Amino acid sequence: MRRIAVLTSGGDAPGMNAALRAAVRSAVARGWEVWGIRRGYAGLLEGAFVPLGPRDVGGILHLGGTILGSARCPEFQSEAGLSQALDVLSRQGVEGLVVIGGNGSQQGAHKLFQAGVPVVGVASTIDNDLYGSEPTIGVDTALNVALEAIDRLKVTASAHSRAFLVEVMGRDCGYLALMAALAGGAEAVVLPEVATDPEALAAELHAAYERGKPHAIVVVAEGAEYNAQRLAAYFQQHEKRLGFGLRVTILGHVQRGGAPGAFDRILATRLGAAAVDALAQGQHGVLAGWQMGRVTFTPLAEVVRHRKTLDPELVNLARVLAR
Numbered sequence: 001m002r003r004i005a006v007l008t009s010g011g012d013a014p015g016m017n018a019a020l021r022a023a024v025r026s027a028v029a030r031g032w033e034v035w036g037i038r039r040g041y042a043g044l045l046e047g048a049f050v051p052l053g054p055r056d057v058g059g060i061l062h063l064g065g066t067i068l069g070s071a072r073c074p075e076f077q078s079e080a081g082l083s084q085a086l087d088v089l090s091r092q093g094v095e096g097l098v099v100i101g102g103n104g105s106q107q108g109a110h111k112l113f114q115a116g117v118p119v120v121g122v123a124s125t126i127d128n129d130l131y132g133s134e135p136t137i138g139v140d141t142a143l144n145v146a147l148e149a150i151d152r153l154k155v156t157a158s159a160h161s162r163a164f165l166v167e168v169m170g171r172d173c174g175y176l177a178l179m180a181a182l183a184g185g186a187e188a189v190v191l192p193e194v195a196t197d198p199e200a201l202a203a204e205l206h207a208a209y210e211r212g213k214p215h216a217i218v219v220v221a222e223g224a225e226y227n228a229q230r231l232a233a234y235f236q237q238h239e240k241r242l243g244f245g246l247r248v249t250i251l252g253h254v255q256r257g258g259a260p261g262a263f264d265r266i267l268a269t270r271l272g273a274a275a276v277d278a279l280a281q282g283q284h285g286v287l288a289g290w291q292m293g294r295v296t297f298t299p300l301a302e303v304v305r306h307r308k309t310l311d312p313e314l315v316n317l318a319r320v321l322a323r
């Protein structure tokens with residue numbers, strides 16, 4: 001192997017830059033040439049390559065986002081898009097590709113691998129919905145951002161004895177919400193994985209006041225059937241009967257833009273370097289992830305076939321500890 005390319009794709013995640021830096025420097029240490037591809041699969045289709053040396057990835061370890069840029073690129077998902085990508089990679093003489101990204105990005109990586117490209121994925125998404133990596137790069141930082149907001153909301157909620165809905169990201173996965181509820185000490189959590197009855201939620205919040213709680217914080221996953229907007233509308237519609245309203249904070253992209261914390265920097269550094277090791281050892285079509293306290297390589301075929309599930313014991317624990 002002499003020439004590889006690296007891209008970052010899908011929702012950016014804090015730590016993507018650290019993974020890129022580690023991949024570039026590990027590859028250069030092996031005497032390889034590295035090309036960065038701008039804007040994920042969109043840049044791949046355009047042939048947007050930039051040469052990357054050790055100095056080009058200096059000063060980025062602590063930065064959120066991705067210096068290569070990222071994109072959602074529906075065109076790449078078509079047959080024509082895939083074949084264009086294959087043409088571009090072959091014209092550029094790319095012998096190995098590192099795809100730093102989440103669920104969708106790794107599905108794309110799997111398609112490239114099936115078409116003959118030596119690919120290694122790096123598990124990177126704040127949603128932590130990727131099979132093959134227990135935490136993915138970025139989720140720890142995103143969680144800390146959400147916690148800072150929840151801690152602050154609790155202060156003002158307590159001052160007024162109010163109930164707040166805090167909506168967190170995660171797409172259709174409730175991991176961020178569940179962990180934010182556990183670590184933030186929420187009174188309730190609303191998840192895509194668990195059916196929610198707004199009446200039962202209202203009863204839970206009433207019960208929390210009756211137990212003497214000065215505040216009620218409900219962490220809501222954006223992918224839940226009753227997201228923050230729908231819950232707030234329901235509570236507004238029935239405010240007289242339910243006896244209180246809910247104030248809503250939607251954290252949105254704020255969670256994604258943070259500077260990576262120590263955990264994500266180290267995880268990203270290890271996975272970025274591991275991806276290059278895998279390419280060097282001819283271990284292709286795998287996802288570099290972190291499981292049971294070590295780097296693991298899971299076939300992309302398995303990654304795309306499985307769905308990560310929430311631990312029901314943790315869902316129950318969040319309920320028990322809300323007492």
Ligand code: ADP
Nearest residue numbers: 010011041072073076101102103104105107108
């Ligand atoms: P993430 O990687 O963060 O989950 P997306 O789901 O938006 O983000 O995926 C990023 C990109 O990966 C998409 O814009 C598309 O180009 C590509 N992609 C997603 N799903 C597939 C798929 N099933 N097949 C091929 N490419 C895909």
Ligand code: F6P
Nearest residue numbers: 011102125126127169170171256
């Ligand atoms: O996949 C990461 C993520 O931040 C999800 O949590 C969220 O649903 C989505 O991306 C938002 O996407 P966009 O930035 O394209 O609005």
